[in-house]
Ligand SMILES: Nc1nc2c(ncn2[C@@H]2O[C@H](COP(=O)(O)OP(=O)(O)OP(=O)(O)O)[C@@H](O)[C@H]2O)c(=O)[nH]1
């Protein structure tokens with residue numbers, strides 16, 4: 680069982696006995712060099728916490744979104760530290776994603792998180808963010824008393840305590856919740872095969888299955904519909920490049936097994 684799972688309980692005096700694990704609407708995975716492990720179930724929205732400072736990796740943000748897409752989970756860009764003057768630059772760097780339709784909410788966790796609240800409504804949101812983006816600050820403001828570890832504690836995590844981190848679900852109201860997982864910076868992607876990976880790129884979807892060759896790698900093959908879409912301006916070249924990078928990584932991972 681993982682965080683976010685839903686179960687049927689049977690009452691047994693003061694206790695409850697888990698009778699049945701209900702089917703999962705989604706399941707997200709984390710991974711290290713050795714294995715891939717389920718981290719949270721039934722997430723309906725991924726909240727990627729980003730900030731202008733320290734600088735963030737656009738590739739990492741995209742990898743998280745792709746893992747979510749694979750599970751049919753929506754993504755929300757949470758641009759924190761909006762008080763920083765470099766925020767406009769960060770917003771511009773995110774244009775390739777907002778253009779694809781991923782919503783962006785800018786806020787400053789230090790001063791006011793209200794811009795975020797409507798976006799959390801009705802969702803089970805899993806927060807993810809690279810160290811220093813302010814995810815813990817945000818969780819602490821949303822859930823006073825939850826005591827999410829801020830910077831000092833995370834450094835202890837980096838010194839070899841990764842395995843003890845686990846996800847925790849905080850309820851906002853009857854239909855909304857936020858899952859935080861200390862130390863979680865990335866989801867696993869390498870378990871996706873080539874087809875699933877291509878499908879995770881939302882803008883590829885209308886063209887998939889339309890290449891001349893069924894096993895087209897969208898590389899040099901004639902009649903490639905995806906490369907045609909890039910030429911037509913329907914797919915950004917950088918996104919196809921990211922796909923190729925991840926496809927090769929995934930191929931190498933498969934060969935190692
Ligand atoms: N200027 C500004 N600083 C912020 C904001 N939110 C958080 N910070 C600062 O950013 C730093 C990192 O915040 P944390 O909440 O510890 O970051 P985190 O993303 O949880 O990082 P880890 O704990 O390392 O995983 C701290 O010094 C915060 O005070 C904000 O809205 N504006």
Ligand SMILES: [Zn+2]
Pocket residue numbers: 890895896897898900902903904905906
């Ligand atoms: Zn193709």
